[in-house]
Amino acid sequence: MSWPTAESVSRTAGDGRRDTNAAAVLTAVLDHGPIARSGIARLSGLSPAAVSRQYLGLARRGLVRERPDLAVSGGVGRPQVPVDIDTEGPLVGGIHIGVAYSTFCLLDLRGGVVARAQAHHTGLTSAAALGPALRRLPAFLAERAAGRPVLGLGAVIGGWVDPVEGTVVRHVPLDMHQLPLRALLSRALGLPVHVDNHARAIAQFEILFGRPAARRSVVHLFIGNVVDAAVGIAGVVHHGPRSAAGDIAHLPVATRGERCSCGRVGCLQAVASDAALAERAVAAGVIPEPEATLLVDAAAAGDRRADRLLRDRARLVGRAAALLTDVLNPDVVLVTELSSILNPEYREVMGAELAERSHICDDPARLAGPHAGPAVLPVAGGTPALSWLYRSPLQVPTTTIRTDEPSVLDAC
Ligand SMILES: [Zn+2]
Structure with a gap:
């Protein structure tokens, strides 16, 4: 932008x-x-x-x-x-495609969530993973928009996404390779569709609607089942050749731990993703199923082993944040991670580790959570559509002629 x-x-x-x-x-x-x-x-x-x-x-x-x-x-x-x-007029739709489920939504023009829903697709891969959401989206958009125009749909996912081509170049857990996401969604919904990586979308939302400092410079880390990053400088989120920027899966943050798919030990993805964390928690007998939300729930209910695992992960995330901070010196270091969105204590652990490890930043408060809070996933989904709208508002069709036009000549 x-x-x-x-x-x-x-x-x-x-x-x-x-x-x-x-x-x-x-x-x-x-x-x-x-x-x-x-x-x-x-x-x-x-x-x-x-x-x-x-x-x-x-x-x-x-x-x-x-x-x-x-x-x-x-x-x-x-x-x-x-x-x-x-904010009472047109809306945009959005979908965030996760590894186990998709979250979809309608947003107003300030990014407020008007309606949201989820569709699970556990076990489905490639284009089939879109099936459950696509079966529900047309009725959801029609019913929940309640007559307000829907100007377009944003669609975001982790991994390597090319917004120019409208494709998911590579998303390993969902086995997506060169998936034409924009074409599939626009054919099914009959709407203009704007796709992007979810970490870039959250950085873009912060630039549009979040902390003013983020417009100067922001680094964003997304820690979920996949780990991604995004960088925004002077209000522009960086994409680079073929939009490949943001792959932090193999950032070295530990000297031991689970072996990564790349063969090395200590890569961020292998030690700090939701999947890695959940498997560690199952192996330790803390939770019965490898599901990160169960671990967060257990910690919230007072399970000290669950709390310790989440604090260990927060320190690894803080280390990754320190490495990126030293390279880029961003005004805002944004981290999207489940436990810290629900409980700021985990964000404080990340911030303390950042301040401890960084060679240029000793302020733990430079590390912040997403402006959208627990609504971060649906909001990320709609952001590519909002970003398009704020960048090129005259490309929006003149669908609604408003009755307050005559007085526009009055003022100034
Ligand atoms: Zn690796």
């Missing part, structure tokens, strides 16, 4: 300039709404007339609306009617 400024606006021309101006206005409203048009002009560097023109285009697409209930009279002339992102 690039963040348009007056400077970048002046460098573009024609349709590109229109798109950039519309994105600049939408971004100003996202960051500061409800806000008067005069404020948008100041923030975006556009003239008041240009702001009103762009507002009209965005309102026609249902992305922004006036808030007459918040109008303040300045004493002279008409009161200024502030405008805001329309």
Whole structure:
């Protein structure tokens, strides 16, 4: 996601300039709404007339609306009617495809979860793993959107994902290789589909809606059944050639432990993934089935062995975070990991290990959890669609003509 400024606006021309101006206005409203048009002009560097023109285009697409209930009279002339992102208008859909189940959702335009559901696909691989979710998604989107337009669907998964080609290049646990995810989903749903890796999507959500510091720079570690990372600098999430960035599976974080599929010992994936942790817990007799949520539940219920296993894992994650912090010195180190989302004590263990191990950062609080909290998976699913919308708002079809248009010429 690039963040348009007056400077970048002046460098573009024609349709590109229109798109950039519309994105600049939408971004100003996202960051500061409800806000008067005069404020948008100041923030975006556009003239008041240009702001009103762009507002009209965005309102026609249902992305922004006036808030007459918040109008303040300045004493002279008409009161200024502030405008805001329309969180009661269009929605986007999203799906996060995990190893055992998919989470799908509807999000409003500020990333709020309007509805969510799950479909289990344990034992299914490749395209078949999409089956249970695809059987439920059309009815879910139609019923839960309750008449609001659904502008598109975001789809995220771990592993190597190429958003340009719309494919899952490689996801080992689900045996996906060159799977045309975008084509499969858009054919089944009849919607524009935007795919990405889930770690990149969560970093992008943080840049759009989370801590302001994340827009300067953010490193994100996703610790689930797969482990992934994402890097965002100056508001742009890095993809690199063929979008292969973010593979931290073989980051060395231990000198002993389970042997990795690569043949070495101590790789992050082999010692700290949910799957590795759950197997260790089963072997120690702490939980009956290799399911990480059972371990988190056991720790929450007071099982000290479960708590110890989770703290050990948190230290390994903190070590990985320290390695990446030393390379990139990010403003925010974001970690998505189940136990720390539910109990901040595990995040404190990660932060302490980061501060202990890093050679440049002694602040444990630089390590944070995702802004979306326990809603991180559904929110990640919808984020590629929201990212597209905020980057190119004029590509949204003019499905909803709003009734507040005439007054757009009033203000400024
Ligand atoms: Zn390895």
